[in-house]
Structure formats: C-alpha cells, structure tokens
Amino acid sequence: MSGLDQIFVWIGHRAAGWFPASVQPLVSAVLAIAGVMAVFGTCFALTTLAERKVLGRMQNRFGPNRVGPYGLLQPLADAVKMLTKEDIVPFSADKTLHFLAPLVLTVPVWLAFAVLPFGRNMSAINLDAGILFFFAVGSASELAVFMAGWSSQNKYSLVGAMRAIAQMISYEVPLVLSVVPVLMLAGSLELNDIVAAQGTYTFGGLARWNVFTPWGLAGLILFLIAATAESNRSPFDLPEGESEIIAGFLTEYSGFKYALFFLGEYLGLFAVTGLAVTLFLGGWHAPFQWLEWVPSWFWFAAKFGALIFLFIWVRATLPRLRLDQLLNFSWRFLVPLSLINLLVAAAWYWTGAWKFPVVAPIRWLLCAALIALPYHWLGRALRGAMPPPRKYIYAE
Amino acid sequence: MQACLFYLFAALTLLCGVLVIANPFTRNPVTSAMFLVLTIVSLAGLFVLLHAFFLAAVQILVYAGAVMVLFLFVIMLLDLKEEERRKIKAGAGVLGLAAAGGIALLMIAVIRQSNAGVGLKPASAEGSTLDLGKRLFTDYALPFELISLVLLVAMIGTVLLSKKDLK
Numbered sequence: 001m002s003g004l005d006q007i008f009v010w011i012g013h014r015a016a017g018w019f020p021a022s023v024q025p026l027v028s029a030v031l032a033i034a035g036v037m038a039v040f041g042t043c044f045a046l047t048t049l050a051e052r053k054v055l056g057r058m059q060n061r062f063g064p065n066r067v068g069p070y071g072l073l074q075p076l077a078d079a080v081k082m083l084t085k086e087d088i089v090p091f092s093a094d095k096t097l098h099f100l101a102p103l104v105l106t107v108p109v110w111l112a113f114a115v116l117p118f119g120r121n122m123s124a125i126n127l128d129a130g131i132l133f134f135f136a137v138g139s140a141s142e143l144a145v146f147m148a149g150w151s152s153q154n155k156y157s158l159v160g161a162m163r164a165i166a167q168m169i170s171y172e173v174p175l176v177l178s179v180v181p182v183l184m185l186a187g188s189l190e191l192n193d194i195v196a197a198q199g200t201y202t203f204g205g206l207a208r209w210n211v212f213t214p215w216g217l218a219g220l221i222l223f224l225i226a227a228t229a230e231s232n233r234s235p236f237d238l239p240e241g242e243s244e245i246i247a248g249f250l251t252e253y254s255g256f257k258y259a260l261f262f263l264g265e266y267l268g269l270f271a272v273t274g275l276a277v278t279l280f281l282g283g284w285h286a287p288f289q290w291l292e293w294v295p296s297w298f299w300f301a302a303k304f305g306a307l308i309f310l311f312i313w314v315r316a317t318l319p320r321l322r323l324d325q326l327l328n329f330s331w332r333f334l335v336p337l338s339l340i341n342l343l344v345a346a347a348w349y350w351t352g353a354w355k356f357p358v359v360a361p362i363r364w365l366l367c368a369a370l371i372a373l374p375y376h377w378l379g380r381a382l383r384g385a386m387p388p389p390r391k392y393i394y395a396e
Numbered sequence: 397m398q399a400c401l402f403y404l405f406a407a408l409t410l411l412c413g414v415l416v417i418a419n420p421f422t423r424n425p426v427t428s429a430m431f432l433v434l435t436i437v438s439l440a441g442l443f444v445l446l447h448a449f450f451l452a453a454v455q456i457l458v459y460a461g462a463v464m465v466l467f468l469f470v471i472m473l474l475d476l477k478e479e480e481r482r483k484i485k486a487g488a489g490v491l492g493l494a495a496a497g498g499i500a501l502l503m504i505a506v507i508r509q510s511n512a513g514v515g516l517k518p519a520s521a522e523g524s525t526l527d528l529g530k531r532l533f534t535d536y537a538l539p540f541e542l543i544s545l546v547l548l549v550a551m552i553g554t555v556l557l558s559k560k561d562l563k
Binding site: 094097127128129132133135136137139140142143146147149150158161162165166168169172189 | 426450454457472
C-alpha cells in the first residue's frame with residue numbers, strides 16, 4: 001500500500017540523492033516543478049481532445065477521429081498547426097504589451113500549482129498562507145486580459161477585455177467568499193491542513209469531506225459556478241462571444257501567442273479544479289475507509305477528472321448568458337448567498353456541540369434549511385429584477 | 397543570497413516607482429500603470445524576504461489584483477491621447493518637487509528618531525497569519541473596524557453617485 005502510494009515521493013528522493021548535499025534542495029525543487037509541468041502539460045493536451053470528443057458525442061457527432069487511432073493524435077496536429085502559423089502583430093499595436101500579455105497569463109498560473117497537495121506528502125511547497133498565494137497568483141490573469149485587449153488597439157479587443165474584466169471582478173468575490181467557510185472550520189490557510197481536517201471517517205466508514213455538509217455542498221456549487229466564470233468558460237464565455245465581438249481580447253492574436261492564451265485558460269481551469277478537490281472533496285483522501293489502500297494520488301486524479309468532465313458537460317448543456325444577466329447573477333445572487341453560507345457554516349460549528357439522540361440528521365436538515373430558504377428567496381428576487389423577455393417584432 | 401535579493405527587490409521597487417510618475421520615454425498612463433504593478437510585485441518580494449508570506453500574498457491580491465484592475469478599467473474608458481499631449485507647467489513641477497522633498501525629509505527624520513528595529517527579535521518580526529490575526533482582533537480591533545467604516549463610506553458614495561436620477 002504505502003509503497004505505491006509514496007512512489008513519486010520515493011523517486012524524487014532517490015533522484016535527488018545522486019547529487020551533492022548542498023544542491024539537493026534545489027534539485028528536488030526542480031524535480032517537483034518538472035513533474036507538475038509534465039503532468040499538467042499532458043493533461044492540457046488530453047483535455048483539449050477529451051473536450052472535443054465529449055462535446056461531439058453530446059451533440060450527436062463523432063468529434064475529431066482522423067489523426068491517429070480514434071483521433072488520439074489530434075493534440076499533436078493542433079500543436080504543429082499553432083506553432084507553424086504566422087505570428088501577426090497589428091501595425092498600431094503596443095508591441096511590448098502585445099508580446100507580454102500571453103506570458104503574464106501563462107507564467108503565474110503555473111505558480112498556483114505549487115501549493116496544491118496532489119497526494120500524501122505530494123505538495124511542492126507548504127506555505128503558511130497557501131490559499132492566499134493561490135488567489136494572489138491567479139489575479140494576474142485579469143492584468144493579462146487587460147494587456148491583451150488594450151494593446152491590440154482594436155474596438156472588438158477592447159470591448160472583449162472590458163467584458164472579461166467586469167466578469168472576473170464580479171465573480172472573484174463569490175469565488176473567494178465561498179472558500180472562507182472551509183478556512184473557518186479547518187482553522188488554517190494551509191492546504192495540507194485543510195486536507196488533513198477532512199481525513200477522518202464517520203459512521204459507516206464514510207469520509208468527512210466538506211461536501212457532505214450543507215455549507216460544503218452549497219460552497220462547492222458556488223465555487224464551481226464562480227470558477228467557470230473566472231476561467232471564461234461557457235456559459236460565461238461572452239468575453240469571447242464570437243457572434244458579437246469576433247473573439248474578444250484574442251482577436252489580434254495568432255499562432256503561438258494564441259496557443260499560450262489557450263494554455264493559460266486551461267491551466268487556470270485545472271488549478272481551480274484542483275483547489276475545489278482540495279477544499280471540498282477531501283483532497284487525496286478516499287471516499288470510504290475500506291478504499292484507503294488505493295494510492296492517494298489516484299483519488300486526487302479521479303476527482304479532478306470527474307470535475308473536468310462536469311465542466312465539459314456544462315459547456316455542452318447551457319447557452320451563453322447576456323452581460324446584464326451575468327452581472328446581476330453574480331451581485332444579486334451569488335454574493336449574498338455566499339455571505340449567508342458563512343453564517344450557515346457558523347451555525348454548523350455551534351450545533352456541533354449539541355448532545356441528544358439522532359442529532360446528526362436534525363443538525364444537517366436545520367443547516368440545509370438555513371441555506372435553502374435564502375436560495376429560494378434570492379432566486380425569486382433575481383427573477384423579478386430581470387427585464388421581461390424581449391419581443392422581436394420582425395421575427396414573425 | 398538574502399542580501400542580494402533584498403538589494404535587487406529594493407532597487408526594482410525604487411526604479412519602477414520612479415518610472416510610474418516620471419517616465420522619460422512615454423507619458424502613456426497604461427505604461428505608468430504597468431510599472432505600478434511591477435512596484436507592487438517587488439514590494440511583495442521584500443515582504444517575502446521578511447518571511448511575511450501573508451502580507452506578500454495580500455499585497456498582490458489586493459493591490460496588483462483588485463485595485464490595479466479597477467485603475468485599468470477607468471483607463472480603458474478615458475481618452476488617452478489628450479493626456480499624452482498635456483504639457484507639464486514649470487511652476488507646478490517645482491512645487492511638486494519641493495513637496496516631495498519635504499515629505500522625504502520628514503520621513504527620514506521620523507525613521508531616524510523612532511529607533512526602528514531596536515529590540516525586535518527575529519521571531520516577532522515573522523508575520524505568521526496566526527499572530528497577525530490575533531493582533532488584529534485584540535490589540536488593534538478598534539482601528540481595524542474603523543478602517544472598514546472608511547470603506548463603507550466610499551461604497552455608499554459610489555452607490556449614490558452612480559444612481560441615475562440624482563436629485
């Protein structure tokens with residue numbers, strides 16, 4: 001059990017052992033970086049393929065199936081196409097910013113993976129304020145979007161960047177607020193502590209993941225919605241709404257720089273998905289006690305894959321939102337609900353001291369009602385605040 | 397290594413700070429904003445050298461993330477050509493330099509008088525999140541709450557100003 005569980009840690013130690021003791025910390029750091037980049041780089045290639053395949057199946061078509069067996073080599077073909085395309089920079093563009101924007105998007109995103117625990121003893125650094133570090137490096141993406149949109153000196157790019165930044169600012173608030181209950185109940189900002197806090201088992205050998213509590217379930221859903229918007233994915237992809245503004249802030253990008261933007265967006269998605277797994281789905285812990293023998297990194301990968309599939313599924317299912325709907329949804333629904341979720345987490349904490357028979361289901365239902373009723377009221381208020389459906393007089 | 401990094405980050409902070417307000421090559425506000433981001437990031441590097449990871453992360457999250465993006469949002473809505481054409485008046489420049497010099501002298505004098513760093517132990521200089529939280533909610537609870545009042549006032553002002561039918 002422990003041999004397979006710790007195999008990557010063991011390989012890292014052995015490889016670092018070949019070097020003199022003075023450079024060993026450096027070597028193990030480089031090995032961790034190389035490992036993360038290799039795994040998530042491959043993951044990027046596989047996800048682009050899986051996304052097109054799954055979308056194809058859901059839309060009753062095949063998806064890519066020409067390059068290699070079952071279209072498995074499609075990412076390679078895409079890479080060759082992207083790298084050999086001409087790199088066009090508009091004549092009036094701000095050349096420096098135009099060049100820097102894809103780098104500012106892609107480089108900080110890699111840093112976010114440094115604090116994620118991928119398995120038992122498998123996180124690159126243990127930061128005291130790990131989760132703040134995660135959000136701090138994530139905030140560079142807004143800057144990159146601005147740089148891309150502004151430096152292109154093009155109306156569509158600017159409108160796309162403004163939409164993207166308005167969306168990112170609005171959804172960053174519920175994203176961070178939905179995380180706060182987890183921090184409150186785990187009592188730590190360090191991701192390893194948060195995973196350890198979910199590592200015990202309750203009756204029936206079921207794990208104590210945060211998602212099995214009312215505030216955790218609500219928090220996970222809020223977090224996933226906000227994460228979809230933060231990574232500009234459908235149904236929140238109107239910054240790149242091709243039917244209105246060509247490709248938004250990406251309009252003037254081609255070739256390798258476009259590929260870097262693509263990479264940065266997917267890596268951002270992977271990072272928040274890894275964070276959702278860590279915060280709400282118990283990190284690398286097994287769902288049942290009798291499944292503990294399965295290696296911890298397998299559980300992380302399985303939950304990660306399931307959430308990525310969920311994102312693809314949502315993309316295939318929901319149509320794009322309008323800008324006013326999008327902003328109303330965040331400020332009038334998600335932000336109040338995540339604030340109420342904080343109070344529900346506090347109620348959950350205080351009712352933990354209750355001692356009488358059948359306390360567990362009563363406590364659960366009470367806290368669930370505390371979040372379900374505001375959900376209902378806020379939803380009705382939101383529907384009342386929306387303008388009535390448009391009447392198209394020429395569409396008879 | 398530590399000293400090297402300190403001088404690197406300190407030099408970067410000062411250099412980028414100067415380039416924010418007095419860039420000899422361009423008067424483009426976007427360039428200034430970008431250098432302000434670099435200043436903030438190198439300040440965060442200085443915090444990391446002091447082992448204050450929490451402060452470094454918050455510095456980047458709040459200033460480089462939220463505040464700068466709002467600045468940039470405003471810049472996107474402005475006509476930048478007019479700003480670039482504007483001339484600096486000689487009198488305003490002299491007065492500005494004098495004011496900046498005065499503030500610099502004042503700060504140097506205050507820092508010299510305050511014996512900064514005397515009696516600090518290495519452990520208490522470390523800004524761990526737990527210590528910071530305890531301080532904020534016990535010794536400095538009132539100032540902390542008062543600052544949030546300032547933010548509330550700003551928020552109410554914004555809501556009032558952005559209402560369409562202002563009577």
